[in-house]
Amino acid sequence: MSGKSSQGTLGLPAVWAIAVGGMVGGGIFSTLGVVISSAGHWAALSFILGGLIAYATGHSLAALTVEKDEAGGIYSFLRDLGRPRLARSAAWVLLAGYVLTCAVYAYTFGAYLGHALGGPAWLPQAMAAFAILVMTAINLRGAGQAAGVEIAIVIAKLAILAALAAFGLSQFDVERLSIPAQPGWLGIVIGAASVFMAYEGFELIAYDYEEMKDRKALMGRIMPLAIGSAALIYVLVCLAVPMLTGTRAIIENGEVALSQAGQAALGTPGLIAVTIAAALSTGSAINATLFSSARLAETVSGDGALPEALGKRNASGAPQGAVLTLAALALALAVLGGLDALVQGASVVFLLVFGILNALALKESVGRRIVTLPGAIGAFAALVVLILHLVGVI
Template sequence: MVHHSAQRPASAIPDKLPNFVSALSGEGASSSGGALGLAGAWAMGVGGMIGGGIFSTLGVVIGAAGQWTWASFLIGGLIALATGHCMAALTVDGDRSGGIYRFLRLQGYDKSAHLSALVLLLGYTLTIAVYAFTFGSYLANVFGGPAWMPQAMGVAAIIVLAGINLRGASDAAGVEIAIVVGKLTILAGLGIAGLVHFNAARLAVENPPGWFGAIIGAASVFMAYEGFELLSYDYDEMADRKRLIRRVMPLTIGTAIFVYIAIALAVPMLVDTSRLISDGEVALAEAGQALLGTPGLLLITAAAAMSTGSAINATLFSSARLAREVASEKKLPAVFAHENAQHSPYIGVLTLGSGAIVLTILGGLASLVTGASIVFLLVFGTVNFLAWREGVGNRFYAAFGTVGAFLSTILLALHLSKIV
């Protein structure tokens, strides 16, 4: 087991969430002082995962995995489940927020911890930009307009959601629950409509890949599972945190696995796979239009807007708290530890949001999705290895997650190099 320093008191935050949030969670603030109950934490995790990924990358996975697309999401989900178990176990063992940064610090790898925090913060800035660009792309697809409209709408989304984050944990979590419930309802309807007409032949693509394509597909879009680790940054915000983080990790990841597999099987029943591959970022909108015409197009666009919006919200919320944690230990400028009157780490929110705005304006971030997947596979592989080495949590899960994450990284790198 690791030997850790004395626990830092949980950040002062509002006493409770709005009543409807407390009712959903079934938990109030506890002696840990946290404001996030089960519903709020689940929504933050699901919102961080089911964001731009399923809307902008489904065609990419189909192109790589063909009829095995559902298996790509299953493989990635199993690696994510193992990692979530290890991350929860390591967080509880250290009883501190901070994710891999904290784990490496507790092991005495200060330089590696500092580097991991910087890499993750850059990765989160990129993912926020990807979500924002996808948000704008779906809305521009409906409303039309000039070529700069996707970027403009994405920037507007970042500004609005950064403002909500500046209001503190209660408002961020309350908005997240509403968004997540709404988008899951729409995606569930799309999934059911496609699955009732299920025909395995419609999953086929031209020049179908073998089963190896499922592994390449899983690695290529592993970014779709990025987001559950944000919960380790929110640990100090949680009510009954040691118990809650163990419960919410598998629940959050399991929700994403179910949704991704259902959509991967259902959407090709509504739209030809060739169109899903070619239409890229707005492929699901075409599925909605094929199902219900204009109302279907509008519903899926609404789901895409809610989904990417919740991912921006959750990622800003949690990554700003990572920056605060690192700054409190003088590994980032002290200004990142400052909080406003609502106890939000506002410098982190504004800095990450501003960086994402710049990247959104630049656009063309699709090629960075694969790079981000590699980054997160490496990070998650390291988390699993640390858990295995320290004997924290289930060693089988840790070993599976370590091998799965690092092997996927190697295979993806070989695939990008056109070696395999």
């Protein structure tokens, strides 16, 4: 163990906001149609299945982080086990995943604002670039500013999503969840795997471990709280939105399905409210991902596995080189990439990483085996199903 004193500045609200902000980002706004088209009226079960794998992975991550007592997540775990090449490979893959997710969040931000404003065809791309630029500026101001913004954004967006869910569930009719050809159990797994990036985000706090107050106690407490919060809102929204728009509209217009639900519920005020929630949600997800993944890049750079420039901090204490590099790559993908490819690529990356994390916890005999073993099996099984689905085998 490192034996470092716990003198960080991030308390429970800030760490919870970073984790939830990282999870409840573009996923629920841009990929709800993907889950429903794959799983039909069992779409909520897909989110629950994904949440269980995420919970197991969060348990493994917390146990490994507390055992090692250092920041860095899977990278530092593999490095300390004497596997430097595998550690570097894992870090590069993970950083690629974070660039993809930032691009998804920015793409979704642009799609919702473009839909609400009804501007020219280039407006969504311009709004996507704007979101990344603003959150980059916030991150360059330092950890305290980014964390404070994160708390406010997460509370606001969850309040709007909860209100939308309550309105939809007040009109609940199970028949509205159905689609013409209901898929079987395989559709549930495909639905969970295809949008697994919706649960990416909780692992970001491992990179901020040394900036937490009373970090060992906080690391163990935060995982079920943050992952449970995300899973709950996903399930409620998944059940509520079809009550307002019908499942066909969600499948056909998945990129802005929640905007249509808000408009169906309250007209123009509902459209505006959901657009604000989407902007806050995706914006905070970009913020949280840049905030923490830049610190991963800084750690890897310090070990000589990435260019030294990525580890340089500015006057505010932010890893400027890493923030600017990750943001620039995400901006390019958000403007030029397609949403489906970005989502599926990110899901493959994080299922692989989460499976490895659970396997590491098993190997190191940390955490509860009754949790880590099903987590490893579930993540790798979902990864195989997703790859087979993407290549057209199933």
